[in-house]
Amino acid sequence: MGEAVEERIKAVLAGVLANGTEPAEIPHDADLVDEYGVDSLQMISFLLGIEDEFDVELDYDNLELDDLRSVRQFGRFVTGLVPAAS
Numbered sequence: 001m002g003e004a005v006e007e008r009i010k011a012v013l014a015g016v017l018a019n020g021t022e023p024a025e026i027p028h029d030a031d032l033v034d035e036y037g038v039d040s041l042q043m044i045s046f047l048l049g050i051e052d053e054f055d056v057e058l059d060y061d062n063l064e065l066d067d068l069r070s071v072r073q074f075g076r077f078v079t080g081l082v083p084a085a086s
Contacts, residue, residue: 006075012049013071016042028072043068050074056081 010023017036032038038046051058058081067077 002079005079006071008053009050009071009075009078012053013038013046016046016049026071028075029070031069032071032074033069050078054078054082 006028007023010026013026013032013036014021014023016038021036030036047058056078063077066073068074
């Protein structure tokens with residue numbers, strides 16, 4: 001998994017948070033819900049942003065809450081969908 005995937009995920013997350021958080025300030029292992037308080041509407045915006053950023057359709061049936069716990073974990077999930085993205 002490339003660090004580039006995680007950086008792109010952090011950029012999408014920072015845009016959704018819209019609170020002045022810079023992508024570089026988001027640790028790879030930060031819990032998206034517990035540390036950033038991502039609510040359900042923000043999560044939907046985040047997932048739609050990921051679909052746009054990586055030009056994929058997420059498989060919501062196979063997406064687990066644990067996949068969304070950190071940038072690193074979600075990066076693995078996204079990389080599994082788009083191996084060329086890494």
